[in-house]
Amino acid sequence: MTRGLRFDGVAVAGIGMVRFGMLQETPIAHLARDAGLLALHDAGMTLADIDEAFVGYIQPGSMLGIKAMKEFGLTGLPVTHIENASATGLVAFRDAAWAVSSGRADVAMALGFDKFTDMTRGGGRGAGRDQIDAPILPAAYFALWAQRRMHERGTTAEQFATIAAKNWNYGATCPTAHRRSDHVVTAEEVLAARMVAEPLTTMMCCPPDDGAACVILAREDLVRERQPGRPLVRALASALTSETYTPGHTFVGPVVGPSAMTRATAEQCYEAAGLGPEDVSVAYCHDAFVNEELEYYELLGFCAEGEGEKLVAEGATGPGGSIPFNTDGGLLARGHPGGPTGLAMIHEAVLQLRGEAEGRQVENARVALAHLVGGGSVATVNLLGNEGRAP
Amino acid sequence: MARVPIEEGFFRIPDDPAAQPRLLGSRCPACGEVFFPRRLVCAKCLHEGTEDTELSTSGTIYTWTYCHVPMFGKKDADVSGYGVAQIDLPEGPRVQSILSGARDDFAIGMQVEIDLETLRHDADGNEVVIYRFRPAGDAAHGAGAGS
Ligand SMILES: [Zn+2]
Numbered sequence: 001m002t003r004g005l006r007f008d009g010v011a012v013a014g015i016g017m018v019r020f021g022m023l024q025e026t027p028i029a030h031l032a033r034d035a036g037l038l039a040l041h042d043a044g045m046t047l048a049d050i051d052e053a054f055v056g057y058i059q060p061g062s063m064l065g066i067k068a069m070k071e072f073g074l075t076g077l078p079v080t081h082i083e084n085a086s087a088t089g090l091v092a093f094r095d096a097a098w099a100v101s102s103g104r105a106d107v108a109m110a111l112g113f114d115k116f117t118d119m120t121r122g123g124g125r126g127a128g129r130d131q132i133d134a135p136i137l138p139a140a141y142f143a144l145w146a147q148r149r150m151h152e153r154g155t156t157a158e159q160f161a162t163i164a165a166k167n168w169n170y171g172a173t174c175p176t177a178h179r180r181s182d183h184v185v186t187a188e189e190v191l192a193a194r195m196v197a198e199p200l201t202t203m204m205c206c207p208p209d210d211g212a213a214c215v216i217l218a219r220e221d222l223v224r225e226r227q228p229g230r231p232l233v234r235a236l237a238s239a240l241t242s243e244t245y246t247p248g249h250t251f252v253g254p255v256v257g258p259s260a261m262t263r264a265t266a267e268q269c270y271e272a273a274g275l276g277p278e279d280v281s282v283a284y285c286h287d288a289f290v291n292e293e294l295e296y297y298e299l300l301g302f303c304a305e306g307e308g309e310k311l312v313a314e315g316a317t318g319p320g321g322s323i324p325f326n327t328d329g330g331l332l333a334r335g336h337p338g339g340p341t342g343l344a345m346i347h348e349a350v351l352q353l354r355g356e357a358e359g360r361q362v363e364n365a366r367v368a369l370a371h372l373v374g375g376g377s378v379a380t381v382n383l384l385g386n387e388g389r390a391p
Numbered sequence: 392m393a394r395v396p397i398e399e400g401f402f403r404i405p406d407d408p409a410a411q412p413r414l415l416g417s418r419c420p421a422c423g424e425v426f427f428p429r430r431l432v433c434a435k436c437l438h439e440g441t442e443d444t445e446l447s448t449s450g451t452i453y454t455w456t457y458c459h460v461p462m463f464g465k466k467d468a469d470v471s472g473y474g475v476a477q478i479d480l481p482e483g484p485r486v487q488s489i490l491s492g493a494r495d496d497f498a499i500g501m502q503v504e505i506d507l508e509t510l511r512h513d514a515d516g517n518e519v520v521i522y523r524f525r526p527a528g529d530a531a532h533g534a535g536a537g538s
Contacts, residue, residue: 132398132428135463135489135510135521140456140475144487148454151499195459197475245434248453248485250477252401252428 004239004272005094007101012233012384013218013226014043015347020178020211020335024117028212032068032113035212035340039109040072043216044226047073050216051105054080054095056088056112057339059119068113086286086331087240087374088112089213089342090382096217097235106219112340113212133253139205141253141376142289143197149291150199157199159312161187164204164290164332166318171329173359176344178209178335204290209335213343215350233353236367236383237273241265243377253376261379262299262371269369269381270301277301280383281365282352283323284345286372287330293317297325300371300381319360327352327360345370346384353386364388395517397510401428402522403445404507411448412507412522416484417441427484449504449527450478453485457494465510478503478524491525502527 016038018031032055040046050072055065065081084091089112096108149155168185171177185203193201217235224232243249243261270276277300285296297308302323311317317325328334328348331341349368351357366388371381394404403413417426419433419441427446432439455476462473474490474497489508490497497503503524510519 130397130519132401132521133487134397135465135508136475136487137458137460137463140458141487143456143458144454144475144477147456148499151454197456197458247424247483248479249434250485250487251426251430253487 002239002241002268004237004268005098005101006237006272007097007235009220010097010100010217010235011220011223012215012235012346012350013107013223014039014041014045014216015214015350016040016042017176017213017340017344017347018211019176020209020337020340020344022117022208023115023210026210028064028113028115028118029068029071031115031210031212032111033071035113035214036068036072036109036111039214039216043218045107045216047075047077049107050075050077050109051107052078052080052096052099053109053111054082054092054099056082056084056092056110057114058083058085058088059114059338065111068111084378084380085374086288086336086338086341087372087378087380088339090345090370090372090380091240091342093215093217093235093342093346094238094240094380094382096215097238100217100219106222107216108218109214109216110343111212111214112343114338114340115210116208116337117210136253137197139200139289140197142291143200145295146199146289146291149295153306153309155294155309157191158187159309160199160204160291160294161190162312163287163293163317164190167287167290167293167326167330167332168203170319170327170360171333174328174334174348176347177329177333178207179329179333200289200291204332206288206331206336209337211335211337211340211344213340213347215343215346231354231386233350233384233386236275236385237269238380238382239265239268239272240378240380241268262296262373262381263301265379266300266371266381269383273383275367275383280323280367280369282327282349282362283325283369284330284349284371285325287326287332288336290332293325293330296371300369324362327357327362342370342372342380345372346382349384353384393517394507394520395513397519397521404520411505413445413448414480414486414505414522416444416446416482418444425482425484427480427486444482446484447481449502450480450486450524452497452499452501452503453477453479454499455490455497462489462510476503476524489521489523491523496526504528
């Protein structure tokens with residue numbers, strides 16, 4: 001039986017990220033370097049302070065993490081590579097937090113980077129892939145889930161578009177977001193964009209991205225010592241699961257459709273933290289395809305099954321709402337390079353918990369939740385909190 | 392000219408061009424659960440050693456969508472879009488597949504049956520094929536997805 005991890009005395013020492021986007025001109029190691037140096041500066045540290053590093057990326061190539069780490073210096077520290085598809089960055093965060101919580105490290109770095117423009121260079125879409133699931137567009141798998149929900153619950157494309165518009169408008173307020181619209185985006189504009197896989201238009205799907213992000217975790221006393229005037233943000237708990245078998249499971253291609261995985265993972269994380277959804281001030285979820293966000297309102301416990309549409313109608317997950325979701329624009333607007341995605345979530349969660357999310361600050365933010373799924377086959381839920389909510 | 396699968400081990404191509412392809416599944420002798428694709432260990436009861444079985448040629452649409460982009464890996468660009476569905480087979484497995492037919496041909500709960508889609512020709516002149524589903528009893532949609 002898997003269960004969540006509770007972290008003991010682990011605080012965020014530093015955060016850093018480069019703004020996501022199509023960054024063809026910047027070598028991947030330099031993206032990683034720039035994000036990592038921002039986090040080290042934020043922590044008031046150099047590589048000499050880091051006891052262990054966990055590096056995540058999803059693009060092909062071995063040892064890219066070791067190469068990136070050399071940009072900060074060569075101090076002999078242990079470096080471990082982590083790959084869990086879209087969930088990679090959050091799993092690097094979890095392992096760095098556990099390294100500190102377990103006592104094996106005083107300070108641990110989680111670093112993530114990816115370059116979509118490297119992955120697609122020279123190859124056409126799906127070309128040369130002699131695999132059974134190659135002909136099916138990734139967006140289609142998520143569209144299948146959206147269509148089934150529309151059939152079962154009467155959810156409308158407008159309701160999905162309303163969530164997308166909310167995330168686009170959040171993105172415009174976040175300096176590190178890829179998509180920063182120069183005007184207020186409406187549900188009508190989202191619906192009028194080019195159709196990809198019904199009911200998902202291009203404005204309901206995340207963009208291709210390059211980017212890097214870094215989070216440094218350390219013993220709470222060290223963080224207080226280095227940054228005495230700053231609000232302390234703790235890593236509270238984490239859960240990570242893979243699929244369980246139920247009839248109707250699809251084995252070829254990513255899994256879609258109502259899945260118990262996110263719900264079970266959230267329950268494990270809440271239990272480990274001794275918290276519940278009612279304690280969460282702000283949440284981040286896998287909104288690569290925007291219908292997912294609606295499902296996760298329910299699966300993460302913020303409303304009963306079938307009541308997600310009510311939250312949308314009430315504006316509960318937007319500015320001033322009871323549970324704002326994806327305040328940096330989410331995967332949809334902030335962007336989704338892969339490896340760094342989860343660490344960008346933590347970056348935004350920490351800004352919110354420090355009270356530094358200018359233009360999009362959630363009032364009295366106390367506890368933040370970060371969720372990602374990876375390849376449809378793993379899920380992770382992580383909780384952070386400031387001193388307004390001591391564990 | 393021979394027909395070859397996009398990837399081995401998922402479906403059997405009949406010698407008779409008019410016959411339907413068959414999806415290759417496994418049945419657990421201990422608990423009776425049926426899987427697609429084939430696997431050695433039962434995912435339900437963890438019994439080791441399943442039996443090969445060929446799955447039904449028709450099933451029911453659980454959910455579907457229509458993609459408004461040319462199909463990945465398909466050479467001729469005359470097709471502007473294609474359907475994708477999850478199909479429940481009578482034996483139990485839920486299969487994700489491309490659909491043959493137009494945007495308005497499909498609905499949740501509808502019966503569909505399997506045939507083959509030609510994606511391209513390989514260097515030896517073989518047709519590279521993948522399974523697809525089309526409305527049951529509808530022989531008119533032989534030409535290609537979305538036509
Ligand atoms: Zn069995």
